[in-house]
Amino acid sequence: EPEVTQTPSHQVTQMGQEVILRCVPISNHLYFYWYRQILGQKVEFLVSFYNNEISEKSEIFDDQFSVERPDGSNFTLKIRSTKLEDSAMYFCASTGGVSTDTQYFGPGTRLTVL
């Protein structure tokens, strides 16, 4: 069964450093999303991406964040200068040919900012 994959599973970084979180969505999917979940809190939407551009972003997704689909398979989230409060689980999700389809989540990357 196809699945969304994410690397790394755990990333530890120093405050102020740049991190890139990687995702490989399900191969025939067209809509891609990033969510985050701070420990003990709810899952929060960050950004949606369709047709090689951002389609919607939340207030959390400020200028420190960017997304890219550098090739036909990868979807990346970059945080330019990490802050302590960026520590969270970051989930990538994708959905098929219609945006109302079910979103399938990757296993997540746990980001720890020291």
Next chain:
Amino acid sequence: GQNIDQPTEMTATEGAIVQINCTYQTSGFNGLFWYQQHAGEAPTFLSYNVLDGLEEKGRFSSFLSRSKGYSYLLLKELQMKDSASYLCATTGGGYNKLIFGAGTRLAVHP
């Protein structure tokens, strides 16, 4: 704005039935999802309702009333492995971002 309410915690006994309620207020609505999340893991899809009524899927059923902004997830024949958080989420807007509730932590006891 968007607001989703669900109970924080519930407990139930193995083999029993439990109903997890969710109420929502949303500025746009394209459907309601239920996801299961075990601690430290990703949400996994359980069910989707876009029309009023009951959707049954094995041991899990989900109900939606759009006029009342209300949904519930019904879990039958509870098993220990059903101990997890259950997330209610609505979708809206052109690209259907998911807006999640805080989740209901279900503990199943023998």
